Amino acid sequence: MAEEETKLREERFGRLSRGWAIGSAEFKADLRKEFTARAVGSGGLELRGADGEAHREMRALLWEDRLGRLAKRLKVALDRLPDRKSAEPKVRLAAAMKAVSSVSNVWLAERLNMGRPASVSQYVRRFRLGGGATAESFKAATKQSCASVPRLR
Secondary structure (H helix, E strand, C coil): CCCCCCHHHHHHHHHHHCCCCCCHHHHHHHHHHHHHHHHHHCCCECCCCHHHHHHHHHHHHHHHHHHHHHCCCCCCCHHHHHCCCCCCCHHHHHHHHHHHCCHHHHHHHHHHHCHHHHHHHHHHHHHCCCCCCCCHHHHEEECCCCCCCCCCC
């Protein structure tokens, strides 16, 4: 911080202050759990002073957490998803994620190996039109999930 040249000081300090947390994946996971627990009661999680990359990283972590919770409630094994891009468990998870979060089709397509992002929209649309979203197990899983994970502000 004692660097006299402003540009050099900002460059060096900027590397230290990037992101929402500095540390290992385990440290970030523990910190995220703590933030999540605090944010549930306050209505949201806010990352003050964080850059866009930090927001994207935290948002992806929150989506991953929510996906894990939904998978458990919908009785879908994330580590044993079928290969087919439009497989029913993948589509059910994608529809549930879309129902309870602002998850992007890009993230879902990559995370669930569902092909192109536009395909995710089509699969979810067909699921909803086919009545999948009205099934009691689906409604119960998405209702529980809404209360358990905060949104990122």
